Amino acid sequence: MTSPTPSPFVFFTCQPGAEPALKRELAVMEPEWRLAFSRPGFVSFKCAESAPPNPTGGRMPVFARTRSISLGRVSDSSLEESSRVVWQLEGLRAWIGSSPIGGLHVWQRDTQLPGEGDFEPSVTPLAEEVRKSLLAAARETDGIKIPGGLDSSIAPQGAAVVDVVLVAPNEWYVGWHRAESRIERWPGGMLPVAAPEDAISRAYLKMEEALRWTAFPAERGDQWVELGCAPGGSCQALVDRGFRVIGIDPAEVEEPLARHPQFQHLRKRSAEVQLTELAKVRWLAADLSATPQYTLDAVEEIVRHPATSIRGLALTLKLTSWELATPEKMQQYVKRVQSWGFHDVRLRQLLHNRREIFLAALRSRGQRRMTRRRKRQKTDSRGPQEAASHPPTDNLRFDAPIEQVSRHHFR
Numbered sequence: 001m002t003s004p005t006p007s008p009f010v011f012f013t014c015q016p017g018a019e020p021a022l023k024r025e026l027a028v029m030e031p032e033w034r035l036a037f038s039r040p041g042f043v044s045f046k047c048a049e050s051a052p053p054n055p056t057g058g059r060m061p062v063f064a065r066t067r068s069i070s071l072g073r074v075s076d077s078s079l080e081e082s083s084r085v086v087w088q089l090e091g092l093r094a095w096i097g098s099s100p101i102g103g104l105h106v107w108q109r110d111t112q113l114p115g116e117g118d119f120e121p122s123v124t125p126l127a128e129e130v131r132k133s134l135l136a137a138a139r140e141t142d143g144i145k146i147p148g149g150l151d152s153s154i155a156p157q158g159a160a161v162v163d164v165v166l167v168a169p170n171e172w173y174v175g176w177h178r179a180e181s182r183i184e185r186w187p188g189g190m191l192p193v194a195a196p197e198d199a200i201s202r203a204y205l206k207m208e209e210a211l212r213w214t215a216f217p218a219e220r221g222d223q224w225v226e227l228g229c230a231p232g233g234s235c236q237a238l239v240d241r242g243f244r245v246i247g248i249d250p251a252e253v254e255e256p257l258a259r260h261p262q263f264q265h266l267r268k269r270s271a272e273v274q275l276t277e278l279a280k281v282r283w284l285a286a287d288l289s290a291t292p293q294y295t296l297d298a299v300e301e302i303v304r305h306p307a308t309s310i311r312g313l314a315l316t317l318k319l320t321s322w323e324l325a326t327p328e329k330m331q332q333y334v335k336r337v338q339s340w341g342f343h344d345v346r347l348r349q350l351l352h353n354r355r356e357i358f359l360a361a362l363r364s365r366g367q368r369r370m371t372r373r374r375k376r377q378k379t380d381s382r383g384p385q386e387a388a389s390h391p392p393t394d395n396l397r398f399d400a401p402i403e404q405v406s407r408h409h410f411r
């Protein structure tokens, strides 16, 4: 069965279990919207009139991985038939008439928490198969122009992207979004990150994703500190990127990190550290098994001390209860960090976060522009072709595709 007309619906995908938190955010951001169909990991809303071209005012809710304006729903028995029907959707055809397709994203809603068993969110083989089938069907459909670039699922910045979310294997929600932010260029908002075979813990993935999402202007050799570093996955990701790292934790750190020359372990609680030992630290990460309040207290003690000079924060805030994830609370976290002199604060539930959110903070938004300027200078001085074939090594690239390694079992 196929929905006959375009509809004023907007849909989001999120971590399963995060729907109530996402709904609370949207009740504040878009009070006129009414909840429509929802499943774990998928939430849709009916807008007062037609869906706005830029839902939620261009701001991605903290708990949303993606947001799409609905173009219809397809639920047919065979892969080929469903693929054919997608390109016949009236809403899609009307939209294509006004906006050329710049990308095609297909992904499955998650039904498991990241880290549950061996599960980590990714574009599944089924989603790949559906994408191929959709591309084949598009080529056989009159009036559908598929640019060659669609063979890659990474959309160019600013492109209008067709979204197909597999809510069930034979129940597809079709929509579109504009790839305005870094994550919106990837299907399902899934920035590809990988961990090596010897990754100590899945915190490696969290840190990789955090670095890629934030694109902090950090450089090889910069000094980081992490509060709550054991057993060591996130610090391992940092040293692998060429940073020097101090890890603070009373618990033991595992090999290969423990004896890494760029890593120093202070085996104590953060409150027991002499802050003069952190004078050279420029970037502070925290991943404490504690409430957001406790984590923010511990961080505040360090960043407000005159002996330290921290440029950016990468904080995991554990949601020991969903009550800690209300819009009011999240605003409190942001305001508190801003009161320390970090004016550019962003919150997001990362793909690899479990029941937690990630807070990234810089002293100013201008620091973000610094990274882009440096990248441009590198490209200009080497010429675009050389720059494309040899990524810079002394200035870290957080947004370059990283080679995927096979899944492995984290200890």
Ligand SMILES: C[S@@+](CC[C@H](N)C(=O)[O-])C[C@H]1O[C@@H](n2cnc3c(N)ncnc32)[C@H](O)[C@@H]1O
Pocket: 201, 203, 204, 227, 228, 229, 230, 231, 232, 233, 234, 235, 248, 249, 250, 251, 268, 269, 270, 271, 287, 288, 289, 290, 298
């Ligand atoms: C989720 S684990 C950290 C995982 C780690 N980031 C990794 O990459 O493997 C939380 C850690 O916080 C540590 N912790 C809790 N309170 C702490 C404190 N006040 N100071 C330092 N570490 C603390 C615990 O000992 C525990 O090892």
